[in-house]
Amino acid sequence: MKKNSNETLILGIETSCDETSAAVVQNGTKILSNVISSQIDVHRKFGGVVPEVASRRHVERITLIIQKALEDAETCLEEVDAIAVTKGPGLVGALLIGVSAAKALAFATGKPLVPVHHIAGHIYANHLVKPLTFPLVALVVSGGHTELIYMTRHNQFERLGKTRDDAAGEAFDKVARLMKLPYPGGPQIDRLAIQGEPRYQLPRAWLETDSLDFSFSGLKSAVMNLVNKARQRGEEINYTDLACSFQMAVLDVLVEKSIRAVKKTKVKHLLLAGGVSANSSLRIRLTERARQEGIELGIPPLELCTDNAAMIAAAGTYQFLDGKHADLSLNADANFSLVE
C-alpha cells in the first residue's frame, strides 16, 4: 500500500511481559494491524509468568510477529515513518527483546526510533476507539500498575495517585493463587465474584482523606488471614463469596478514587486503561457511576485492554510528531517513569 504524504504510519513493538506484539497504526488512531502472540499457555504450568521463559519465547517469535504485522497492514518497512517500542516498565529481559529489535530496525532502515512508556500505551488504547478529549483523567489498572493520570494534551502526563504497594492486578493474582484458582487469576475471580455475595468483611484502604494513592497489600493480608484462620478452625470457606467480597473491596476504592480525581481536576472525561479494565464488574460499576456523575467515560474494548503493540504505536505517534526520538543507545528500563 502506498500511503499519502500527510499520513503518519507507525510500527509499534511491545514485549514488556508475556505477549509478543507488533502493530501498524495510521495517524495515531486507525489500527491497520495488531498481531499479538500470547504466552499464557506456556506460563500456566508454572502458575505465573517466568521471566526467563518469557524472554526466550520473545526472541523466537519477534521477527515473525513484526513481519506479520506489516503483512496484515498490507504495507512494508519502507513505508513506515518511525518505529515505536515499549522502553518500560516491565520485565527487563523481556523488554530488551523489543528494544533490541526496534533499534536494529531503526539502524537497518534509518527510521526514527521512538521509546514509549507502557502506561502511556494503555491510555492510548482508548485513542484507537475514540480520539482522546483533553483534559482527562485516566485510571490505569493492571498486574503491574494502579495509577491515576491527568492529561491536558498529548504526550503530557501528570500523576495524581499511585499504589504504594501491590498493584490491583497483582492483588487479584495473589488472592487467586491463595484460592488455588488457575493462572491467570484475575478473570477467574471476576467469574466467581459475579455468582457470590459479599459476606466477608474486608478492609478498604482509603489512606489520607485527600489522597488519590492506593494500597492493596493490607487487603491481600486480610484475605490470607481469613483463609488461614478458617483452615485452622476447620471451617469451610465459601470461595465464591470470598471472591465477591475481595473484588468488591478493590473496586470500591478504584471507582471512588477515580471519581474523586475527576472532581478534583474538574475534568469531564475519564478513561479506563490496563489489563484489569477487562474486569466485567469494574466496567459495569464505573459506567454506572460515571453516568450518575455526568462524566464521559471511555473504556477500551476487551482486545485492547491486555498488552498489545497498537496502543504503543498510537502513543508513539504523538511522540514522533513532537520529535521525541531516541538514539541507538536506547535501553530498556524496568522502572521507567511516566512522569518526568
Added chain:
Amino acid sequence: MKLLSMDTSTLVMGVAVFDLETRKMLGEMATNLHKNHSVRLMPTIDQFLRDLDLKIDEITHLAVTSGPGSYTGIRIGVTTAKTIAWARRIPLYSESSLAVLAMNGMRFDGLVVPMFDARRHRVYTGAFQFDRGKMDEKFPQQVIAMDRWLEQLANSNQPVLFLGDDVIRFREEIETALGENACFGTPAENIPRPASLAWLAYQKWSQHEPPEHKNFAPNYLQLTEAESNWLKKQRKEGMNG
C-alpha cells in the same frame, strides 16, 4: 560482498567486517568489560561501519554467536542480528560462542577446551581438535559439573589447552586433574574474537550451508530453572502414579 559479525554472548562485545571476495578481514573491535551490551552494541556497529567507510547497504551477510553464555547477552546479539538480517533481506549465519573461542587454539596439538562459568561449579564447554585448520568437535558442547568434565579430559591422555577468562577460577583443580597435560591460554587467546566468528561464517557460506531462518533462536545449552524443575516434578509424579 561484506560480512558483519557480532558477538555479545559473554562479557566480550565484538564486531568485525570480513570481505568475502578478497578474503580480507577489514576490521575487528572487541571490548572485555562489565558494560551494558544492550546500550553499546548498536552504536558500536554504527560507528564501526563509519570508521570503515561502509554503509549498512554494503553489508551483504551477517554472523552472530548463538550462545552459550550470558542469557541476556546472547538474546541481544541474536535479536539484533536476525532483525537486521530480516530488514535488509540478507542471510544470517550463526556459530557457537565456544567454537569461536576454540579458534584461538587452532594451532595447538591436542584438545582445545573453551569454557564459560555456568555457576554452581559447572561450565559451558566442549572439546575441539584441529587438523590443518579444520575443526572437529571431540566432546559435544554441554553444561557439565567441573569435576566430571576434568575426569573425562584426563582419561583422554593428551595435552589440553583451556581457553577463556573464567578458566583461572578452576586452575588449581585443572592442574591437579591433568598434571603436565594442562595448558592455558594467554590473555589474548582467552577472549573470543569476532574475526574468528566472521571466518567460521565465511566457511559456512562458501560451503553453501543454508543460513538461519526468521525463527532462529539461541542455543542456551540448558533449560530454564523453572522448566527443569517442572520436568523433575512431572517425572516424580509419573513414577508415583
